[in-house]
Amino acid sequence: MRTEQNGPADDGRRNDDVNVTRPASSGRSPLTPRGTKYWKSGDIPLIGPDILGHILTAVADVGLVISDTGKILSVLVNPAFGDRGRFEALDGSDVADSLNSESRIKFAKRLAAFLTGEGDVRPIEVNHTGTGGRRELPVRYSFHRIGTAGAILLLGRDLRPVAEMQQQLVSAQMALERDYEAHRDYEMRFRVLLDNAPGGVLMMTMQTGLVTEANPAAADLFGKPRDVILGQPMLALFDARQGANLIDRLTTQALSGTLAPVPVDLKGREQTVLLRPTIFRAAGERILLCHIETRETVEPSGDSLDQNLRGLYAQGPDSIVFAGADGDILSANDSFLNLIGAAHDVSVRGQPLPDMLQRGFVDFKVMTENANQTGRLRAYATRIAGDYGSPRDVEVAVTRFQADHAPVYAFVIREVGAGDGGRGEPRDDGLGSVKELVGSATLKDIVSETTNVVEKMCIETAIALTMNNRVAAAEMLGLSRQSLYVKLRKFGLIDRETND
Structure with a gap:
């Protein structure tokens, strides 16, 4: 709809790009055929074509001015848009030539509906064909009439970010479905294993002390339905006299890694069972798993x-x-x-x-x-x-x-x-003879003889400790094998049976 806006006396121009009208004498703004109000005269100034182009490219990725036959008259592209060259090359061509076969039919129907004025025409999503190895470009266009006779403005938004997000959502949904199926599979296997275990099995959360799982064998052993056992404190199932430190005993036994069971009496029954505990962590919680055996089965x-x-x-x-x-x-x-x-x-x-x-x-x-x-x-x-x-x-x-x-x-x-x-220690041979040297030899000679005695004792001790293994004895004494054999010959020990 073309409306007038009064300007200065020397400028009687019409502004065909903006719907602006003079307010009614009653002070209320008249309504457009769609039920929206016109701008009041003087609310906005006259907008130049260059400024209007900047506004359009700021609110949309691409703007196409087309004729009623679909021919592109002008192209406006947001400077930040990555594929601006794709659209700038379309100037003067037909919009349908740049669309794929499916989008051409959709666009022709929507353009015809817009030209016949069949109420509000909803935006349309079309795919521009890819050229030069490019992929198809999805764009959402909205239709707007402008002042030029027969001209239509298409404001388009790039749908690739939306498409990528949708693809991520689809991938996430499929991953969730796969995880759910895997969870159901593991849950089924767990139930089959638990129900067919030969002995009783209990699971307890360490933080709360409540039973979270119990198999039919455990329910029969306690003489209670499984639903009754679940959610009960584990200590309530056993004799109260042993319950004070039962959890500590089970925890200590589980951490020790030994296979010895923990004997405990059942509550209200003259029967002793053996608990074999195991501790593991799942979903941030420590779980105590107890295998229950009776003395009859393990005696x-x-x-x-x-x-x-x-x-x-x-x-x-x-x-x-x-x-x-x-x-x-x-x-x-x-x-x-x-x-x-x-x-x-x-x-x-x-x-x-x-x-x-x-x-x-x-x-x-x-x-x-x-x-x-x-x-x-x-x-x-x-x-x-x-x-x-x-x-x-x-x-x-x-x-x-x-x-x-x-x-x-x-x-x-x-x-x-x-x-x-x-x-295997050597005899104290030689020490007595060293003592006899005192008074008959100088201190220097006594020390030299003592060194030989101590050296021989050390070698004999190493040979005895290593079961006559000369390699090990040399390593023990910090000697090379050659040095050890020299000393063995010196002290007459070379003839001993070797075990190299």
């Missing part, structure tokens, strides 16, 4: 080797340590923890055993090499100490065996008292 026979060895390991007076070929401790019993002054086996598991021996890796190498040759070493004298305790004299027996295709060494360590006397 061993009187001569069960497995149970007897477990009892010896747990309650025996000798220290027992299992270590790998690299010297790292795999497990240790309480007697070993008492020997080195450790609080818990967790603190020593994975620690190098050679660091606790008097001669470090030399001792460990001598013991393991002898065990590799014969399968076992009966007695090896050394000293052992923890981080804070004083060294103690011990005798070590070593056994080598295979476990899961890897060698494992079992060290049975027995502390040697002051009156036991070390095995």
